[in-house]
Amino acid sequence: MGKKLDEKTTKEMLRLLAAAYPDAKPALKYQNPFELLVAVLLSAQCTDERVNIVTDELFRKAPDAAAMAALGEEEIRETIKSCGLYKNKAKNIAALSRILTEEYGGEVPSAREDLEQLPGIGRKSANVVMSVAFGIPALAVDTHVFRVSRRMGFSDGGDVRKVEEDLMAAVPREDWAAAHHWLIFHGRRCCKAQRPLCGECPVGSLCPRLYLKK
Numbered sequence: 001m002g003k004k005l006d007e008k009t010t011k012e013m014l015r016l017l018a019a020a021y022p023d024a025k026p027a028l029k030y031q032n033p034f035e036l037l038v039a040v041l042l043s044a045q046c047t048d049e050r051v052n053i054v055t056d057e058l059f060r061k062a063p064d065a066a067a068m069a070a071l072g073e074e075e076i077r078e079t080i081k082s083c084g085l086y087k088n089k090a091k092n093i094a095a096l097s098r099i100l101t102e103e104y105g106g107e108v109p110s111a112r113e114d115l116e117q118l119p120g121i122g123r124k125s126a127n128v129v130m131s132v133a134f135g136i137p138a139l140a141v142d143t144h145v146f147r148v149s150r151r152m153g154f155s156d157g158g159d160v161r162k163v164e165e166d167l168m169a170a171v172p173r174e175d176w177a178a179a180h181h182w183l184i185f186h187g188r189r190c191c192k193a194q195r196p197l198c199g200e201c202p203v204g205s206l207c208p209r210l211y212l213k214k
């Protein structure tokens, strides 16, 4: 197990990340909470670029929950078939659209317990929707956030829940939403899964480089 960073180093690392990624924001395109919810669901094992191509057509056909429920699973499946896991995703999008229409008046709920009841929506997706669509402080841990947080020493947790808890303790609450995007951008552009670019890393002088294969 690695050692977690002290408070001063954590603060400085966050400052450096914020300075390095001032453009960090959601890459998924959406116009409202419903579109964000569907885009987040589609983004599992699929690039954001691909999701944006698929949703461009999908949201033209069905811009809200009622229209999506009416579109139906088969048509949704046809429209999103270039996405990974498209059959299961189509089933979940059709089902959650029905539930939103019948039980929530077509609106996306903002409470975690309601979001996590929706088909295909787990804790990470609920965190993204709460934070991005509703401004409720939450810190979603995806594959980049998990890897980078452990390498940089923000967390020594072995599962996403522990990493989420450690990040929430380390990062000021007002920065949770931004930190999620800083860490994703950092993971994509610099601290890559296979070959992290430590030599040109904005936090290279402070990073303990934990869990890297020597």
Ligand code: SF4
Pocket: 151, 152, 190, 191, 192, 196, 197, 198, 199, 201, 202, 203, 204, 207, 208, 209, 210, 212
């Ligand atoms: S120094 Fe290397 S391991 Fe540490 S954050 Fe930068 S790229 Fe990742």
